[in-house]
Amino acid sequence: MSTLEKALEKSEQIAQTNTEKSVVKNRVKSGLGGTIPSTKRTVNIDWEELSTQGYLSLEQGNSGLAEEYRMIKRPLLYNAFGKAAEGIERSNLILVTSSVPEEGKTFTAINLAMSIANERDKNVLLIDADVAKPTLAKRLGVTASPGLIEYLEDDSLNFSDISLATDVANLQIIPAGKRHTFSTELLSSNRMVQFVDELSQCYSDRIVIFDSPPLLAATQAEVLAGLVGQIVLVIAAETTMQSTVQEAIKRLEERDVVLALLNKAKYGLTMDYYGYGQYGAEH
Helix, strand or coil: CCHHHHHHHHHHHHHHHHHHHHHHHHHHHCCCCCCCCCCCEEECCCHHHHHHCCCCCCCCCCCHHHHHHHHHHHHHHHHHHCHHHHHCCCCCEEEEEECCCCCCHHHHHHHHHHHHHCCCCCEEEEEECCCCCCCHHHHCCCCCCCCHHHHHHCCCCCHHHHCEEECCCCEEEECCCCCCCCHHHHHCCHHHHHHHHHHHHHCCCEEEEEECCCCCCCCHHHHHHCCCCEEEEEEECCCCCHHHHHHHHHCCCCCCEEEEEEECCCCCCCCCCCCEEEEECCC
16 A cells, blocks of 8 residues: 555544544534523422422522522622633532531532522523432432433433423423442543533523532542532531541642532521631632
8 A cells, every 4th residue: 555545544534533523522412502402301399398398499589598598609600600700610510519418418409509590590400410329309309210320321312301391490400310330430421521511611691500429428529529610518517527528628629619508507597697608719
């Protein structure tokens, strides 16, 4: 084979490889696009049941809990859409996690999503990324449904196959999906990176909230922490040991924005003191 023939063959191979890459990339993007994608199912949230469990409801606009979450969400929204967003990659993607189980991360993720959904010009996508012990979907009344794990495992699935609309017009949900032995590897895959990039870049008015596993209980949490722009670390007041919190913070040292939220405080919270602080770099 002549040198020219070899060069032509190599050129064809490169072209074919680029075409294959383009097909994969388009396959990932096919379920998203530039507008809010349609969904195939709608979930009617049992607001009365959520309210009995202490969650924020649509009717609690003037409650103390509603006011607390207004204050909690404000710096997150500023980091996502204000001047601070210029220095934060994927600033509209927020991870809600904790050091250990039972600190209230799912409670916080749901209430934060509800509060932001009440904004007049914001859309919220709430993703159950606690793939080892998913509870978010159950709390919201979602029955068995394909979710994040199925999407990462199966290239043929689109966004609309896993995203669920709710009776709140600007709130969508993605369940965790099935249990998987290699869930950490799926969450660290190229498909997941492409997915979060799409979520961050295609929707200028959307906040994406991930309910994550606890940092010290599962490896998936650290993987997810590297994919988002902001992290809310939920700390159970008077329960979680300081050394435990410090260990969790060490695992987030390379992250730009880590906000700490004090949960389960026994004293009454006021407008001036609501258990909210910031670790890490300031923006």
